[in-house]
Amino acid sequence: MNSLKNILLGLSLLFSSFTYSQNEKTETPEVSFGGALRFNYNLSSWKPSQKKRGGDFGFDLFRINAKASYKKVKLNAEYRLYSKGFGGGMLKHGWIEYDFSAKNNLQIGLTQVPFGITQYNSNNWFFSLNYYLGLEDDHDMGIKFSHKGEKLFYALAFFKNAEELNFGNNSTISNSRYSYDVGSIDIDNDGELDLNNKEINQFNGKIKYLLKNNKSQHQLGASIQYGSVYNLDTENRGSHYALAFHYQLIFKRFNLKSQITNYKYTLKNPQNIANKLALTAYGAPYLVAKKATSYTLGTSYSVPVNWNPITNLNFYNDFGYMDKVNSNFEDSIMNVTGVLITSGNVYTYIDFAAGKNQPWLGPVWTNALEKGTPNSNWEMRFNINIGYYF
Numbered sequence: 525m526n527s528l529k530n531i532l533l534g535l536s537l538l539f540s541s542f543t544y545s546q547n548e549k550t551e552t553p554e555v556s557f558g559g560a561l562r563f564n565y566n567l568s569s570w571k572p573s574q575k576k577r578g579g580d581f582g583f584d585l586f587r588i589n590a591k592a593s594y595k596k597v598k599l600n601a602e603y604r605l606y607s608k609g610f611g612g613g614m615l616k617h618g619w620i621e622y623d624f625s626a627k628n629n630l631q632i633g634l635t636q637v638p639f640g641i642t643q644y645n646s647n648n649w650f651f652s653l654n655y656y657l658g659l660e661d662d663h664d665m666g667i668k669f670s671h672k673g674e675k676l677f678y679a680l681a682f683f684k685n686a687e688e689l690n691f692g693n694n695s696t697i698s699n700s701r702y703s704y705d706v707g708s709i710d711i712d713n714d715g716e717l718d719l720n721n722k723e724i725n726q727f728n729g730k731i732k733y734l735l736k737n738n739k740s741q742h743q744l745g746a747s748i749q750y751g752s753v754y755n756l757d758t759e760n761r762g763s764h765y766a767l768a769f770h771y772q773l774i775f776k777r778f779n780l781k782s783q784i785t786n787y788k789y790t791l792k793n794p795q796n797i798a799n800k801l802a803l804t805a806y807g808a809p810y811l812v813a814k815k816a817t818s819y820t821l822g823t824s825y826s827v828p829v830n831w832n833p834i835t836n837l838n839f840y841n842d843f844g845y846m847d848k849v850n851s852n853f854e855d856s857i858m859n860v861t862g863v864l865i866t867s868g869n870v871y872t873y874i875d876f877a878a879g880k881n882q883p884w885l886g887p888v889w890t891n892a893l894e895k896g897t898p899n900s901n902w903e904m905r906f907n908i909n910i911g912y913y914f
Contacts, residue, residue, distance in 0.1 A: 553594040559587050562911035569904040570887040583607060584909060587616070596623045604702060611700035611807035615687065617663045630669050634687050637662040638670070638679035638730040639747045640768045641781050646842045647824045648860040649873035649909045653844025654818055656884065656893065658704035658803055659766060659785055663687065664726065675734045683726040683751070694756045697722050699804045706753055706764075706789075707804030709811065711797070711890070719802050721791060724761075726751030743772040753791055760792035781822040789814040801894075810883050811894035815849035836866040846893070854896030856881040873909040878902050 567579035574580055585606050592599040601618035619633035636642060645660045646652035654660040666683030686705035689698040696708040696717065711718040732745035746769050753762040766787035773780040789801050791814070802809045824840035840863070846856040862875035879885030881896035886903040888896075 551595055553592060555590070555592045558589040558591075558914055560911050560913045561586050562909060564910075565908040567906045579906070584911075597621070598623065606806070609807060611805070614700050614702050616702040627673055628669070628671050630667065632667045634663050634665055635668050635681075637664055637683065637726075637749070638668060638681055638728050639749055639766065640730075640783050640785060641745070641770050641772060645770070645781055645783055645820060645822070646860075647779075647781075647822050647838070647840035647864070648842050648862050648875050648877075649907065650842075650858075650860050650875060650877050650884070652820045652822065652842055653846055653856065653858045653882070654783070654785060654820055656704060656803075656882070657785075657787070657812060657816075657818065657846070658706075659768070659787065659818070662703040662705075664705070664723070666726070668728075677730075677732040677734070677745075679728070679730045681728040683728070684724065685726075686723045694720075696720055696756065697804070699807050699809060701805050704803045704805040707802050707809050708756075709802035709804070709809040709890075711800070711811075719793060719797055719800050720756035721753050721762075721793070721802070722756070723764075724752045724754050739775065741774040743770075745770045745772075749787075753789060755792045755794075757794055758792050762789065762791040762793075764789040777826040779822075779824045779826075781820070783820045784817065785820070786817045787815070803893075808889070810890050810892065813846075813848040813850060813853055813894050817847045817849075818844060819847070820844045833867040833870075834865055835868070836864075838864040838866070840864070848896075850895075853894065854881050854898055854900065856893055856896060858882050858885065869913050871911050871913060873907070875905075875907045875909075877905045877907060 562584035564584040565579055565581040568574060585604050587602060587604040589602045598621040602616040604616050605613045615634060617634050617636065619631040619635040621629055621631045623629045639659060643661065644651065645654055652660055664683035664686050665688060666681055668679060668681035670679040686697060687701055697705060706721045706723045708717045708720045710716060726749065728749050730747040732743055735742040749766040751764055753764055766785060768783055768785040770783040791801060793800060799814065801812050801814045803812050822840065822842040824838055827837045829835065829837055842860045844858045848855055858879045860875050860877045862873060865872040877885055880900050880902055881892045883889045883892040885905055886892060
């Protein structure tokens with residue numbers, strides 16, 4: 525009862541207007557709030573009218589972060605508000621944590637899936653190609669145990685499903701979500717959904733080993749993911765799996781992130797669309813190849829400067845290649861070159877993004893990550909994201 529009382533007390537404090545400071549002697553709760561306001565400018569090669577206007581500059585997001593702790597119980601949540609066209613309001617993550625010790629903890633709620641390089645397998649504002657496949661910075665509903673030692677890290681997790689907003693008997697998942705998940709789509713644009721799937725009962729395991737000396741740090745890791753995919757029309761279960769091996773190097777100001785990822789979906793769709801898979805996020809779904817291997821490589825170099833108010837420049841390049849198993853499909857490519865400028869609480873990403881058969885970097889949305897377009901051209905997007913983080 526006391527533990528339940530403590531958790532409820534921590535939750536109620538999140539909605540108060542007071543901020544408490546931790547006092548180890550009296551063990552009073554600690555609550556902190558933060559957030560961000562971001563604006564975005566972009567100029568895209570496949571948008572002729574936008575190019576005539578010289579690009580567009582507008583609202584990106586407003587977010588609120590809340591953290592609470594009391595004894596060994598913690599809470600961490602982030603709510604994001606995008607424009608209506610990008611999904612509107614959504615919970616990025618939100619979990620309750622219990623710390624068994626300084627090395628071991630348990631999280632329950634909407635928590636990050638332990639897969640591949642975390643927190644991000646990229647350096648830029650767009651993330652890597654894996655993000656658009658639901659395999660980078662993914663968050664699902666479940667429970668996760670993590671161990672973090674000096675050299676060895678491992679995590680085991682079970683996710684009942686992706687973030688669920690509709691609790692009806694045959695409710696499709698909402699398109700308003702931060703991370704990409706299996707979803708539903710109207711392929712022929714007749715107003716009725718043709719494909720209705722959702723993720724259930726997913727298991728994850730990740731292990732990472734750290735080697736370091738005075739000059740460098742090496743991280744070797746492997747991840748495995750296996751779960752079911754439930755079709756709302758046939759009421760049958762398919763399955764999916766993903767495997768990843770990664771290596772990360774930190775040498776002074778230089779950082780390298782590399783990862784190989786293989787995934788496969790076996791679905792129980794209606795016969796007329798047996799080979800189709802849809803993922804969704806940010807208000808709109810698209811089709812994705814059911815089987816593929818992705819290769820990602822990111823490098824960055826940090827340069828401290830004293831250009832008041834600018835204190836640091838982080839130059840980077842992130843490359844991703846999606847090798848689709850189906851020989852009739854066109855592979856997808858993505859590359860982002862840019863710099864992150866740090867100016868106090870203001871962080872500015874200046875990115876030059878290029879892609880082929882990438883829905884966010886070209887005129888084709890629905891089929892880009894599935895069958896793609898033969899002989900497609902490289903498309904470019906110049907992007908500046910300015911955010912004040914508090």
